[in-house]
Amino acid sequence: MTSITSVTRAPRLSDEVARQLTAAIRSGEFAPGARLPSEKELAERFEVSRMVVREAMSRLKSDELIDTRQGLGAFVAAEPGRGLFRLEPDPAIAKDLHDIFQLRVAVEGAAAGLAAVRANRRELAMMRACLREMKVSVAGREDDIEADNRFHATIAQASRNPYFDRFLTFLGANLHGAIAKARSNTAARHPRSVLAVQAEHEAVFAAIERRDAPAAEAAMRSHLSAAMERLGLGPFTGARL
Amino acid sequence: MTSITSVTRAPRLSDEVARQLTAAIRSGEFAPGARLPSEKELAERFEVSRMVVREAMSRLKSDELIDTRQGLGAFVAAEPGRGLFRLEPDPAIAKDLHDIFQLRVAVEGAAAGLAAVRANRRELAMMRACLREMKVSVAGREDDIEADNRFHATIAQASRNPYFDRFLTFLGANLHGAIAKARSNTAARHPRSVLAVQAEHEAVFAAIERRDAPAAEAAMRSHLSAAMERLGLGPFTGARL
DNA sequence: GCTGACCGGTTATCATACAAGTGGGAAAGC
DNA sequence: GCTTTCCCACTTGTATGATAACCGGTCAGC
Numbered sequence: 045m046t047s048i049t050s051v052t053r054a055p056r057l058s059d060e061v062a063r064q065l066t067a068a069i070r071s072g073e074f075a076p077g078a079r080l081p082s083e084k085e086l087a088e089r090f091e092v093s094r095m096v097v098r099e100a101m102s103r104l105k106s107d108e109l110i111d112t113r114q115g116l117g118a119f120v121a122a123e124p125g126r127g128l129f130r131l132e133p134d135p136a137i138a139k140d141l142h143d144i145f146q147l148r149v150a151v152e153g154a155a156a157g158l159a160a161v162r163a164n165r166r167e168l169a170m171m172r173a174c175l176r177e178m179k180v181s182v183a184g185r186e187d188d189i190e191a192d193n194r195f196h197a198t199i200a201q202a203s204r205n206p207y208f209d210r211f212l213t214f215l216g217a218n219l220h221g222a223i224a225k226a227r228s229n230t231a232a233r234h235p236r237s238v239l240a241v242q243a244e245h246e247a248v249f250a251a252i253e254r255r256d257a258p259a260a261e262a263a264m265r266s267h268l269s270a271a272m273e274r275l276g277l278g279p280f281t282g283a284r285l
Numbered sequence: 286m287t288s289i290t291s292v293t294r295a296p297r298l299s300d301e302v303a304r305q306l307t308a309a310i311r312s313g314e315f316a317p318g319a320r321l322p323s324e325k326e327l328a329e330r331f332e333v334s335r336m337v338v339r340e341a342m343s344r345l346k347s348d349e350l351i352d353t354r355q356g357l358g359a360f361v362a363a364e365p366g367r368g369l370f371r372l373e374p375d376p377a378i379a380k381d382l383h384d385i386f387q388l389r390v391a392v393e394g395a396a397a398g399l400a401a402v403r404a405n406r407r408e409l410a411m412m413r414a415c416l417r418e419m420k421v422s423v424a425g426r427e428d429d430i431e432a433d434n435r436f437h438a439t440i441a442q443a444s445r446n447p448y449f450d451r452f453l454t455f456l457g458a459n460l461h462g463a464i465a466k467a468r469s470n471t472a473a474r475h476p477r478s479v480l481a482v483q484a485e486h487e488a489v490f491a492a493i494e495r496r497d498a499p500a501a502e503a504a505m506r507s508h509l510s511a512a513m514e515r516l517g518l519g520p521f522t523g524a525r526l
Numbered sequence: 527g528c529t530g531a532c533c534g535g536t537t538a539t540c541a542t543a544c545a546a547g548t549g550g551g552a553a554a555g556c
Numbered sequence: 557g558c559t560t561t562c563c564c565a566c567t568t569g570t571a572t573g574a575t576a577a578c579c580g581g582t583c584a585g586c
Binding site: 058062098100105106123125126127128129130132143144149151153155161205207208211214218281 | 339370387394
């Protein structure tokens with residue numbers, strides 16, 4: 045047995061039905077406001093039980109692609125996909141990774157600017173603690189991703205805008221896996237870049253601490269843009285603040 | 286019959302079950318990786334049929350909150366909610382509206398900066414056309430929301446980053462309803478503010494046309510921040526670029 | 527012309543049954 | 557005692573059929 049690989053598990057029927065219906069709606073085959081065929085009819089067309097169709101519809105409902113009313117039928121939502129922002133599970137393509145990271149740079153930069161205005165003593169103390177912790181690690185020639193993430197998360201919270209916080213957490217969760225992979229490819233970080241990261245972090249914090257919003261935003265963008273380059277994603281190429 | 290109001294339609298059972306399960310997972314009652322009770326057990330606990338539970342689970346699956354495997358059970362995802370960013374259907378609260386709009390300011394500002402670098406001739410022509418169209422409307426003392434939206438959408442596309450584009454479309458869809466309501470409250474726009482809007486748009490376009498990214502970003506932020514104030518949402522309070 | 531009961535079709539829910547996958551433990555073999 | 561095999565309980569996936577609630581239109585009755 046030489047070329048064994050993971051077997052392809054049979055996909056669930058409801059997944060497949062949901063996929064096809066979603067595609068049909070997104071492609072405009074069913075226009076907004078149009079009525080979908082009845083569950084019975086769809087069940088016959090897909091050659092599955094009505095339950096499978098119902099489960100698929102249930103998912104479309106939670107994605108706000110359709111709207112159902114008892115006795116009437118299922119209708120394509122006026123704005124299909126509103127209220128929902130999705131990212132593909134694992135952005136393997138470097139271009140996508142670059143684009144998502146770019147979005148993060150913009151948002152987290154603005155978050156740092158807000159944090160400079162709004163951060164309270166507790167949050168400043170937290171950032172300071174993270175910096176200290178990372179500094180210790182730098183001395184030991186390794187990086188402390190844990191403290192790094194905490195530092196960024198604290199800034200997001202200090203923006204006092206829960207939507208910034210939530211969106212950055214969301215982007216982070218989607219980037220972390222890909223970043224870890226990219227990092228393992230480019231071998232371990234050089235001690236030099238560890239030092240650079242530390243300096244960048246300190247620049248961000250210094251600006252926040254002295255309540256200098258533009259400087260904080262610029263420092264954060266500069267830091268993240270440098271991080272992009274370290275990961276081999278190319279520069280930010282946005283506005284140089 | 287004085288105080289008649291729209292009746293509260295009985296919520297679907299599967300909605301309610303999905304809501305409670307989602308809350309339980311988000312609150313950490315079921316930790317990541319933990320196994321949920323079986324469908325049978327949940328059905329008994331909620332006093333509904335197994336079908337209802339299955340439909341609810343189906344939605345949690347599509348939200349990537351849980352993962353099910355035949356014969357084993359349902360498990361909370363390692364990172365619940367990763368890959369999905371949701372906004373509440375109708376952010377009625379002014380604070381939320383302000384926060385979401387603030388996020389838009391940050392992202393669309395950056396998009397304008399990117400557009401200044403990357404916009405091609407076709408996109409510049411499109412922006413110019415929108416400006417002309419709005420100018421005509423200004424002369425007639427009314428605003429052209431259609432052309433306004435198209436102008437902003439073109440800038441988002443010109444950023445050449447599909448994630449900026451998609452995210453701004455997403456935010457726009459969620460804000461439009463609330464904005465329309467806020468606008469009807471503050472009566473019709475004054476002719477003065479219509480003129481101001483036109484001037485702001487032209488400033489944004491001028492910066493993009495001369496490939497001045499920082500100026501484009503600043504102009505867009507200034508424009509959107511002014512829009513926030515016109516809607517009674519307060520200023521942006523971010524970094525002044 | 528208007529009202530109101532009725533009807534066919536649709537979704538929502540329930541109950542039950544069977545198929546298929548999983549893991550553990552009983553039972554058999556050594 | 558140890559290993560291997562097989563069986564069984566449990567779980568999710570799918571199918572079927574039935575009932576309730578709901579909706580829009582129809583049509584008899586007035």
